[in-house]
Amino acid sequence: MKYIDKNLSIESIKVLDVAKKFGTPVYCYSYKLLKENIASFKKNFKTFAPLICFAVKSNTNVNLIKEIRKLGLGADVVSKGELMIALKAGVDPKKIVFSGVGKTYSEISYAIDKKILLINAESKSEIIQIEKIAKSKKKIINVGIRLNPNTDAKTLSQISTGKKENKFGVDEKIFFELVDYSKNSKNINLKCLSVHIGSQILDHKPYEKMLKVIDKIIKKSNHKFAFIDLGGGMGISYENNNKKLNYKKYNTAINKFLKKNKSKIIFEPGRSIVGNIGSLISRVTYIKESDKKDFIILDAAMNDLMRPALYGANHRTLPALKTNKISKKTYEFVGPICESTDKFTTLKKFQKLKEKDLIVMCDVGAYGMSLSSNYNVRPKPAEVLIKGSKINVVKKRQKLKDLI
Numbered sequence: 001m002k003y004i005d006k007n008l009s010i011e012s013i014k015v016l017d018v019a020k021k022f023g024t025p026v027y028c029y030s031y032k033l034l035k036e037n038i039a040s041f042k043k044n045f046k047t048f049a050p051l052i053c054f055a056v057k058s059n060t061n062v063n064l065i066k067e068i069r070k071l072g073l074g075a076d077v078v079s080k081g082e083l084m085i086a087l088k089a090g091v092d093p094k095k096i097v098f099s100g101v102g103k104t105y106s107e108i109s110y111a112i113d114k115k116i117l118l119i120n121a122e123s124k125s126e127i128i129q130i131e132k133i134a135k136s137k138k139k140i141i142n143v144g145i146r147l148n149p150n151t152d153a154k155t156l157s158q159i160s161t162g163k164k165e166n167k168f169g170v171d172e173k174i175f176f177e178l179v180d181y182s183k184n185s186k187n188i189n190l191k192c193l194s195v196h197i198g199s200q201i202l203d204h205k206p207y208e209k210m211l212k213v214i215d216k217i218i219k220k221s222n223h224k225f226a227f228i229d230l231g232g233g234m235g236i237s238y239e240n241n242n243k244k245l246n247y248k249k250y251n252t253a254i255n256k257f258l259k260k261n262k263s264k265i266i267f268e269p270g271r272s273i274v275g276n277i278g279s280l281i282s283r284v285t286y287i288k289e290s291d292k293k294d295f296i297i298l299d300a301a302m303n304d305l306m307r308p309a310l311y312g313a314n315h316r317t318l319p320a321l322k323t324n325k326i327s328k329k330t331y332e333f334v335g336p337i338c339e340s341t342d343k344f345t346t347l348k349k350f351q352k353l354k355e356k357d358l359i360v361m362c363d364v365g366a367y368g369m370s371l372s373s374n375y376n377v378r379p380k381p382a383e384v385l386i387k388g389s390k391i392n393v394v395k396k397r398q399k400l401k402d403l404i
């Protein structure tokens, strides 16, 4: 994303033109960045050629997932709905893994019928349930067990998943119990150990620690796992500070692990694949002046982009047209929703704005649209994809008649 003649542009297309053609608020994705992200993810781990299963929860757009599938990725899903989207996008079932703590009978049954690669179970009850369903269908099902490695991912507490107080996975003791249980089962084939310690991880050390923990547990379990699913969690740089995860060190630690454990590595990245490819374009509806700051009231709201309200996340915010006139007042960018948390960011010395101006919130490709809702009966925005010289609608804007 760069300014071309004062016009903020995504690839070579002006934000102004996207807004004019498709209206606002609108999510706009860059295919070029998507392709680059996937290529660099593959390159980072090329020594062991992992199976990369895109975490569908980060972006559930079926047309975007189609592109991701064409670039060679599988899918990590956590519900029947996500599984249906992955299949509709043409993802090979043999490249799909199913995670989640509360898979229902119907979800497990559907996953079995679709012959996906792995169901990663997260409790003893779930293993028993999978076995029961598999038995009724007279099938042997490939499963994984998700271990809770009790590793602090040093990320936001709301998105940490690998500590023992989190609901995810099973502890060491139950893990061994489930290994034994699976060995004695006629309908379960234990193929995978899976972990996922959190999201937006920028420090490689928690990953190193996690690998040490699983190495020890595999040794103790005396079981040969065909797959080790290391989850996702690789963070991206949201601010301008360019803070990055050290992939080289993570890769080195995995290679060391693989010397002792000959398994196929699976990853489930979401944010690192789609986070920086998306922008949310929004128009200023009103500017409301107050004593200390001016409220920039946008036509986008927390229902379109939840991350600031939910996690206090800050997304880089830029004007679509550069003027070089700076505002003396602090700006608070808010939406029109009846909640005080419907607020995106507060910025000093932002470019002076006027009503109807366009602004862009950056890096919203992951957990942007997928976390959106219809709160306040607001239709969800359109999603468009820039690919080469073309802009295609990959999901239409919802209409009020869909909601009423």
Ligand code: LLP
Pocket: 055, 058, 076, 099, 100, 159, 161, 196, 198, 199, 200, 231, 232, 233, 234, 268, 269, 270, 271, 272, 307, 311, 366, 367, 371
């Ligand atoms: N695998 C599992 C089992 C997961 O729970 C997650 C994310 C992923 C993979 C993908 O993680 P990623 O590579 O995207 O970090 N809504 C929050 C993030 C929640 C992440 C939930 N699990 C946010 O907007 O930051």
